[in-house]
Amino acid sequence: MKRIVAITAVFIIALAPVAAKGLKGKVVYVNPGHGGWTINDRPHATMNYEEMDTMSFFESKTCLWKGLELRDRLQAAGARVIMSRTTNGWVSVGDKNATANDREETYADENGQQQLITLFKIASQVDSLNPDYFIALHSNATGGGDGKKVNYLLYMYRGETGNDYAKGSIDRAMVAYPYMWDNPLTVWTSSSLEDKYVAGDLTWMGGTPPGEANALGYTGWLQVLKHRVPSFLVEGSFHSYQPERQRLMNRDYCRMEGVRHFRGINAWFGGKPEKHGYIAGTIKSADETINDPLFNYVDDSDDQWLPLNGAVVYLLDSRGVKIRHYKVDNEYNGFFGFFYLKPGRYTLLYDVPGYEQLTEQVVVTRDKTTYCKPRLHKNYK
Numbered sequence: 001m002k003r004i005v006a007i008t009a010v011f012i013i014a015l016a017p018v019a020a021k022g023l024k025g026k027v028v029y030v031n032p033g034h035g036g037w038t039i040n041d042r043p044h045a046t047m048n049y050e051e052m053d054t055m056s057f058f059e060s061k062t063c064l065w066k067g068l069e070l071r072d073r074l075q076a077a078g079a080r081v082i083m084s085r086t087t088n089g090w091v092s093v094g095d096k097n098a099t100a101n102d103r104e105e106t107y108a109d110e111n112g113q114q115q116l117i118t119l120f121k122i123a124s125q126v127d128s129l130n131p132d133y134f135i136a137l138h139s140n141a142t143g144g145g146d147g148k149k150v151n152y153l154l155y156m157y158r159g160e161t162g163n164d165y166a167k168g169s170i171d172r173a174m175v176a177y178p179y180m181w182d183n184p185l186t187v188w189t190s191s192s193l194e195d196k197y198v199a200g201d202l203t204w205m206g207g208t209p210p211g212e213a214n215a216l217g218y219t220g221w222l223q224v225l226k227h228r229v230p231s232f233l234v235e236g237s238f239h240s241y242q243p244e245r246q247r248l249m250n251r252d253y254c255r256m257e258g259v260r261h262f263r264g265i266n267a268w269f270g271g272k273p274e275k276h277g278y279i280a281g282t283i284k285s286a287d288e289t290i291n292d293p294l295f296n297y298v299d300d301s302d303d304q305w306l307p308l309n310g311a312v313v314y315l316l317d318s319r320g321v322k323i324r325h326y327k328v329d330n331e332y333n334g335f336f337g338f339f340y341l342k343p344g345r346y347t348l349l350y351d352v353p354g355y356e357q358l359t360e361q362v363v364v365t366r367d368k369t370t371y372c373k374p375r376l377h378k379n380y381k
């Protein structure tokens, strides 16, 4: 009798993790959009760099930054993550636009890591592996010219609006949306929590239902979604909105987007909240506006103020000890961020030569981002 009890106990312990809610053991496929340094990887000039300079904006690069942080957060929560690629500079076999910086995609690079670009190859792999979740990361652009004052969040799933061909796609997007919307550092121009842009790809792109079937037999519009797994492609913001493009030039700003994607996926699986919190902000002038042909901002919005390149933001703990600092980049975004902070009270000290010093008390809460938007007055003394 004793022996049977012992065996039963072991059996229950072994089963417990499988039955538990959350991301543990779940398989998530992350597809950072695009992949190379070609003209088709959405290159754009920025205030400091010319178009096609690898230091300038490439959607392929920024989508990867988001995806790598998402991967890290998912893995920390116990998920198994499959990445279509983990580095930049990969193109489909025979891509005529490939540059000297690009290599042809492969199922195993020198580290044994796949670097897949061709959308059909990715869709085929997703269909055969059948992960619990699939997400394609992108940013958006307006048609007909750069620099339009348009910036919204958009989720697209395979099918018609209100009719997801892979059932569960709409539900996943609706759960994720509020987490991604929580970004007061950008300037949204439309869509909202009340009017979520969660759409069928055929409806949104103007295709005729049920769309063209791929070789696997799946219909729809977006090639990367033509598989059996409930999924979506998310346009996190518009890189054609120039102030947002300057923000996307900062890797940590993109990492914060990765964190927000993680929260949406974690919520879907009913996972535990992250134990740590985050601070993210933008530091700008209180007196000076920005005027540049590559920075067409929304009138009267936060984007009118000059971002303070090179500013230093100090993080002080509750005893007033400087524990970290962040040096703002020179890309006209003013972004600063502190990741993986213990919940509690902190002080931020903003120190920029030529400006009046400013301090701000903040509270960091687990699983949340505390946003700050300090603006500093010029010091005329």
Ligand SMILES: [Zn+2]
Pocket (backbone or CB within 6 Å): 033, 034, 042, 059, 138, 139, 140
């Ligand atoms: Zn894209």
